[in-house]
Amino acid sequence: MRGFVTVAALAAASLGAFAQVPAGYPADYAKIVAGAKAEGKVVIYSALDTKAAAPLVKDFNAVYPDVKVEYNDMNSTELYNRFIAEVASGQGGADVMWSSAMDLQVKLVDDGQAMTYASPEVVKLPKWAVYKNQAYGTTYEPAVFIYNKRLVTGAEIPQDHASFAKVIESNTAKFKGKVTTYDIEKSGVGFMFVVQDTKYFPGMKDLERGFGATSYKVYSSTGNMLEKVSSGEHLLGYNVLGSYALVRAKKDPNLGVVLPKDFTLVLSRVMFIGKKAQHPNAAKLWTDYVLSQRGQKMIGGEVELFAVRDDVEAEYTASKLNKQLGGVVKPIPVGAEITEYLDSKKRLEFLGQWKATLAAGGGK
């Protein structure tokens, strides 16, 4: 009797769920949906703050009202710490890990912490954004320059990396103590950016010397940099995360944003499902949603990050960016190569050289 009831229930559930399977998905996706419903919630650890993610969560719930989203935002280091501690203690924790620290995410995947799940949306993603069908790049956030509109004008506004270096080196007096970027010792994202810069920008050393000459100011938080440039305490910002900068610039008449014309690095927030996830089906549902057109539309729209998919119509999309900048966009690949500098020796070496060049420039 019990068995019959269960089968009947399942049948009824799958019948009802059938309506929820997104278009183009395999039929047996309904099982995942049903499973997610049974699980009831998905636990997400994310570096994107709750306020920004709210529209995304809301929309997800519009599609799947039965799956509660437990959204935890914390900075990318805590994300990593929390995850490894919880996995080691066998205590559940995150179903989905979503972080801008791309290298740390890839490391976790390499350490075998990610569930292999080939999302139906995989085929729509650019190749560099897919890693072993375990981790996916979900956004397309450029590293931009920012400047104070009132105090930096005309030719002083750097349009590319080389001119950034030139502007600050030729006018050290004006920019002394007024140039800012990430503290690459503290900020994983900042470090990653300059490593990539070194790949694409041969004149990187000039820039470093320029930083040294102007005694640049470093921070670990994007918000800080935006505040200080907007208020005029600083004048120029380098390699600031464009998603935040552009959002701020919309409301703030003091803040100006430049997408570097020689090349623009693009960061993609990496998402993966934890291997030991306690709500695997819900996690899959979420991942697929974020990678789907609908989710990407939200990301490029209300969430004010950039959608990574080409085939999405929104205010901020990869395709728009690509068109704006031509071929100069350099997305950081979701792949093993970016974990190169997680090796302590290499990292310390890089940092040592960086500091030496700064000193040579005559600053710090």
Place this chain on the structure above:
Amino acid sequence: MSAVPSALGGGGPRGASSFFTWRALTILTTAVAVLGPLSLIVYQSLLTAPFFDARKTAGFGAYAFVFADEDFWKALRNSVVIAGGMTLIAVPLGAILAFVMERTDLPFKRWFEPLILVPSFVSPMVLSFGFVVAAGPVGFYTVWSQDLFGVAPWGLYSILAMTVIAGLTHVPNVYVYASAALKSLGSDVEEAARSAGASPFRVAMSVSLPLILPSMLFAAVLVFFLGFELFGLPLVLGDPEGILVLSTYLYKLTNKLGTPSYHLMAAVAVCIVAITFPLVLLQRKLLQGARKYATIKGKAGRMRELPLGKWTGLALFIIVAYLFVTVIVPISGIALRAFVTNWGFGVNLSEAFTLDSFRYVFQETTHTRAIWNTILIGTVGGALTVACYTAIGFATHRRDDGWSRLVDYLVLVPRAIPGLLAGLAFLWIFLFVPFLAPIRATIFSMWIAYTVVWLAYGMRLISSSLMQVAPELEEAARSVGASRATVSRKITLPLIRPGLIASWLLVFMIFEREYSTGVYLLAPGNEVIGAQLVSLWQGGAIDIVAALSLINILLVGAGLAVALRLGVKLRD
């Protein structure tokens, strides 16, 4: 004459032994709660990877790295300089303020008192941020000063500024101890000085303050401790110039190697504890010296205030100046920031006015929950915490044996560990100790971490209250037949009630502004404002930070005002 049986039958071994067991239990719990996280940290410092990582190996590599790093030595030097400087500022100023507020007839006392305490319940990070907005290179006050006077001669991003601000913001801590100690001085010693011809200032310098010297030395050592754990302040003010202190150095280590390096952080924490241990020994010595100052004797008397006369103007000036620099400047900065969309050179403030930040805060459940949790942990949690501290206080009261010494050391150790790392250690404990796991995501885990981390602080006030009770009052009770337990309950406890309530207030304030310890324990459901501010600030939502901070300040201020009105008196 009838023979009345003695209160405890013949010999009383039963009464004594149950008291002993209670004492043993308290001491054992304390030891576990303190040594657990500490031993985890020490263990971690001797490994090369997180302790739960299968690939870890043992060794001193962590220490080798740290000692070879010149940043560590720079940070150490800066920490010592700032800690020392702030102690030199906070202790005299706190003592003088306490004297003026407690023992003189200064006008407007009722208004000043809550205001003086404000810096101690504003999160230091928020305060620093407030200073930046108000007095930074393009701060409101800086700009106004430049417009009015042509100069703004202060440099906020310097060790000097950090020391001064740290010193000023720690004045309330000293003030609370000083006023508690002054409260129990008989006024006769001061009147003797007055009749010999001493001005109120002289009285303070020669009589009152020397008499409360033990409490002051105590407070000095604790403030010095706190200097090592400063985190928010150097983070906001030190970053721009690359000025590192031990805690921000530790924070930097988090990412320096790419992946979080717990072993390095643990090694630094162990170094910090090694530095502060001599301070613990010092404090113990000070405690012994303080014993001879017990003054709540059986002979009760009224306390009379010293008239200030011509010194009133100076006293008022000192207080107002202190309040202006420490309270009004940064808080006005925060308030302004909460109500504008942007600021800085050339921005017309009236155009930028908005209420959006506040609207957002009250709509968002994580924030409203944080507000509610913070109130809860401060009031109910604070009361529970004081109860725990009192139990520990009694376990060491009037017993000068090895166990009491052990508890003294135990109590002071957690404060020597940076809040950041202490919070992480607690997370590990809640994760890896099976029966504690279910409470990890509840506000209870937060409460445990807070209570242990702030043992030194809350307990000191209780201990000094206990110390002030003359032994004779307790001996008299024993002579009429009360067991030690009854004496504690019926005599000592009622007599230290003002001290307990003051402790509760202090604990409330500390819990409200706590931010680093809870960072790692944060989970949906147990958010508290402080830790939430850290993550918001990291994410760049400065306007929300300002709005939430303002709400926090107002909440706590309201709580403080209510408490003081209801008769929780920090004076009288």
Place this chain on the structure above:
Amino acid sequence: MAELTVENLHLTYGTNPILKGVSLTLNPGEVVSLLGPSGSGKTTLLRAVAGLEAPHRGSIKLRDRTIFDGAAGLDVPAEARNLGLVFQSYALWPHKTVFDNVAFGLKLRKVAADEISTRVKKALGELSLGHLSERFPHQLSGGQQQRVAIARALVYNPPVILMDEPLSNLDAKLREEARAWLRDLIVTMHLSALVVTHDQSESMAMSDRILLLNNGVIEQQGTPQQMYAEPQTLFTADFMGSNNRLAGQVAELAGDQALLKGEGWQLRGRAKPGAKMGAAGTGLIRLERVRVAEGPGDNRVQPELKTSMFLGDKWEHVFNLGATMLRAHGPRALSPGKHWVEIPREDFWVF
């Protein structure tokens, strides 16, 4: 049977010996004073009896119940000894009313509430405190606080009441009156009391027996009359009463008669134990025994008058006998210059 028996009590603070073998007995209805200078150990002894100090050798018994025995390792805690203890500072609990202060001991003994009320009111009444029962200690005068402290110690009828300097916190006038009624109270209530005091006249007025302590041992004990009139040691003689001390050499010694020779004077007196022929000796005579005489005579000297002080009921004259000061009492003033002063033989002790 004695109410309290202390045998060979030794007590040390750290490395500092305070009591070096003290024994005493307290009989029913007796008032015994522990007298001595500060540091003599009298308060320590009292507290040891109360159970607030821990001796390491000796024994203490209440009637036949042993409450301390160093050899057997027995030390009954203070709260189980059922003694009454009155502190020098009264130690009234400031957070309790007078009534509650006194009632506390009874509450601990689980006496019924109405009985407590009766007994407390009775105790307060006996000490003229009835109208103050709802006041708090800080609202009372010193004398009132003292009486409350006493009431508190007595209300549960302990066999022995211990008092630590009960009168020293009162002002001089009150002290004289208090002496009388305190002894009266103890006697009327048939109590046995052990009282610590540093004031010898107080101890003589109040007690049946006096124990004089000197540096942790009992120098001498006896009735007040014995202590005053028959001191066995110089210390005892000097401690009791107001005295003149004359230093000199023992020139003659026969039986209980001695001759003390000083600078330009010699006097005969009663030899006390310890006086040795040919050795240095100290002569001692109570102030009130010295008489100003008309002229020369037996055992008289002729000192120079230095000054006289009017004390209301008598004059005190200060003479210079050579380099030594000699004081005497007299009914009238004296003219400056030399006078004859008599040192009666029976009252002059030579140690």
